[in-house]
Amino acid sequence: MIEVQDLTKAYGPVTAVDHVSFSVNEGEILGFLGPNGAGKTTTMRVLTGYLPATSGTAKVAGFDVTTDSLSVRRHIGYLPEAPPLYPDMTVSGYLDFVLRIKNVPAANRRARVDDALTKTNLGDKRNELIKRLSRGYKQRVGLAQALVHDPLVIILDEPTVGLDPKQIIEVRHLIKGLAGTHTIILSTHILPEVSMTCDRVVIINKGKIVAVDTPQNLTTQLRGAQKIHVETQAPEKAFADLLAHIAGASSVKVEPARASGRVTATVEAGAGKEIRNLIAAKIVEKGWPLYELRGVSLSLEDIFLQLTTDDAAHAQASNN
Amino acid sequence: MRSVYAIYRKEMGHYFVSPVAYVVVSLFFLVTAFMFSQYLRAVVEQSFEMGPDFDTPSQLLRAFLGLLALLSLFFMPMVTMGLFAEERKRGTMELLMTSPVRDVDIVLGKFFASLTLFVVMLFPTASYVAYVWLHSDPAPPLRVLLSGYLGVLLFGGCLLALGSFLSSLTESQIIAAVLTFAIFLFLWVISFGTRDTESVFGQIIQYISVIGHLDDFERGIIDTSGLVYYLSFIGFFIFLTVRSIDSLRWRRA
Numbered sequence: 001m002i003e004v005q006d007l008t009k010a011y012g013p014v015t016a017v018d019h020v021s022f023s024v025n026e027g028e029i030l031g032f033l034g035p036n037g038a039g040k041t042t043t044m045r046v047l048t049g050y051l052p053a054t055s056g057t058a059k060v061a062g063f064d065v066t067t068d069s070l071s072v073r074r075h076i077g078y079l080p081e082a083p084p085l086y087p088d089m090t091v092s093g094y095l096d097f098v099l100r101i102k103n104v105p106a107a108n109r110r111a112r113v114d115d116a117l118t119k120t121n122l123g124d125k126r127n128e129l130i131k132r133l134s135r136g137y138k139q140r141v142g143l144a145q146a147l148v149h150d151p152l153v154i155i156l157d158e159p160t161v162g163l164d165p166k167q168i169i170e171v172r173h174l175i176k177g178l179a180g181t182h183t184i185i186l187s188t189h190i191l192p193e194v195s196m197t198c199d200r201v202v203i204i205n206k207g208k209i210v211a212v213d214t215p216q217n218l219t220t221q222l223r224g225a226q227k228i229h230v231e232t233q234a235p236e237k238a239f240a241d242l243l244a245h246i247a248g249a250s251s252v253k254v255e256p257a258r259a260s261g262r263v264t265a266t267v268e269a270g271a272g273k274e275i276r277n278l279i280a281a282k283i284v285e286k287g288w289p290l291y292e293l294r295g296v297s298l299s300l301e302d303i304f305l306q307l308t309t310d311d312a313a314h315a316q317a318s319n320n
Numbered sequence: 321m322r323s324v325y326a327i328y329r330k331e332m333g334h335y336f337v338s339p340v341a342y343v344v345v346s347l348f349f350l351v352t353a354f355m356f357s358q359y360l361r362a363v364v365e366q367s368f369e370m371g372p373d374f375d376t377p378s379q380l381l382r383a384f385l386g387l388l389a390l391l392s393l394f395f396m397p398m399v400t401m402g403l404f405a406e407e408r409k410r411g412t413m414e415l416l417m418t419s420p421v422r423d424v425d426i427v428l429g430k431f432f433a434s435l436t437l438f439v440v441m442l443f444p445t446a447s448y449v450a451y452v453w454l455h456s457d458p459a460p461p462l463r464v465l466l467s468g469y470l471g472v473l474l475f476g477g478c479l480l481a482l483g484s485f486l487s488s489l490t491e492s493q494i495i496a497a498v499l500t501f502a503i504f505l506f507l508w509v510i511s512f513g514t515r516d517t518e519s520v521f522g523q524i525i526q527y528i529s530v531i532g533h534l535d536d537f538e539r540g541i542i543d544t545s546g547l548v549y550y551l552s553f554i555g556f557f558i559f560l561t562v563r564s565i566d567s568l569r570w571r572r573a
Contacts, residue, residue: 048418049417049418050414050417050418050569051569052569052570070420070422071420073418073419073420074420076418078414078415078418080411080414080415082411083411084410084411084412084413084414084415085410085412086330086334086410086412087410088333088334088337088338089333089337093333097326097329097330098415098419100322100323100325100326100329101323101326101327101415101416101419101420101421102419102420103322103323103420145415
């Protein structure tokens with residue numbers, strides 16, 4: 001449904017997006033993940049025909065975004081970072097206007113507006129002026145605007161910004177519900193959002209793609225090292241010494257715990273090596289009480305940081 | 321065409337839901353009504369001094385149409401300043417530009433909406449003129465009245481086209497309004513020094529000036545050169561606006 005090949009976008013000397021290639025299958029939800037300024041918005045703007053690419057090609061629903069921009073725009077719904085709202089319009093009046101500029105025939109408009117209002121839970125705000133709505137509601141009107149004409153592809157730039165936790169869950173539900181019949185790209189820097197809603201993730205940093213995979217694969221694949229958290233009551237020095245001598249432990253960090261007298265340690269071990277039993281045995285041997293011993297699974301957050309900071313380190317190395 | 325109408329409809333809604341239209345139309349109404357009664361008195365007093373040869377209704381009409389042109393110079397920048405500047409500032413330009421509407425549809429929809437508002441502004445003034453026309457004996461030819469209003473409409477159209485172009489250049493409505501006013505005023509007064517010159521340069525300046533062509537229309541003459549001037553002025557600035565909108569895509573947003 002979406003094919004991006006070697007897409008590059010430069011603003012003068014600054015390259016915002018650098019030879020990015022990826023594709024999105026029909027009915028899939030693709031998450032676009034990256035720190036602020038990574039090039040997420042720029043990529044989305046190229047896909048929606050708002051900005052022309054410097055080089056490379058992008059196809060949406062079979063149409064090229066540069067040569068056939070109008071056809072592309074006919075098949076997309078787009079929610080920019082700031083919802084594009086007219087404060088003087090009512091919610092339903094606004095959606096009707098959006099349908100008109102999307103060339104939806106008059107006969108379908110009423111039903112489409114109703115449908116979008118139901119999906120986004122805006123039924124009771126239908127005749128409200130947009131300027132009187134709270135931020136969360138405005139965001140939802142923006143979302144309604146992106147899906148009101150039932151487009152093949154929906155592109156959402158940080159769709160959950162400004163919503164309260166309950167609304168965030170609702171919106172994620174809504175997005176998940178749209179998958180299958182719609183192809184969706186959403187960008188975010190909130191990691192749980194990606195693991196909860198997306199089928200696949202593109203991690204982008206400084207305009208370059210760092211990783212493309214399913215959230216599950218990313219978590220398991222990149223869990224090269226496993227982390228173990230230990231809490232006991234022992235002299236800090238002796239405890240660190242003990243852990244350092246366990247075979248397989250690669251890095252040990254010991255800190256005093258919040259409860260007095262206790263210490264905690266974070267131990268990293270190579271993949272596939274089980275050292276928890278060794279740690280337990282040693283501690284019991286010493287006669288220390290063992291309060292806690294658990295494996296910490298590397299969260300998407302860690303992976304994300306790892307990937308994006310690795311990249312920065314690489315860049316620095318190549319500069320030197 | 322459907323897209324032009326969609327934009328047109330939205331703009332009209334914006335004018336008449338927000339206070340913009342009401343403020344502009346009622347102020348224009350107030351000022352023109354006051355000035356018309358002043359002009360009427362002045363022209364009638366003058367006619368007593370000048371004797372029976374004095375063409376009172378025509379003098380009044382010409383003076384009044386000139387006033388409409390002058391007032392539109394003050395009022396039109398208020399109408400056009402928000403056309404694109406506001407859309408850019410609010411981010412709604414991004415919605416329009418990612419929808420299946422061409423840039424020219426957006427510009428034309430907005431231009432026709434502002435032109436409609438101008439017609440709404442002119443409408444009440446026609447009633448004063450009609451009143452004088454009905455009570456004059458002999459009545460001036462209807463042709464003069466119609467061509468005079470056509471002239472004012474074209475003149476206003478030029479202001480609107482220039483105003484929408486300048487509004488597309490900036491995110492600031494104030495800058496758009498001030499520039500519209502200043503540039504149009506310049507195009508107006510540029511001919512003041514060359515009124516009686518015969519030189520080629522003087523004639524070129526005369527032709528460029530926006531106000532010179534209005535005289536013919538006020539006298540009931542629809543001159544091709546004036547018509548061509550106004551229509552190409554409008555067309556040129558609409559074209560520039562379309563290019564300027566397109567260039568937004570190439571600039572760093």
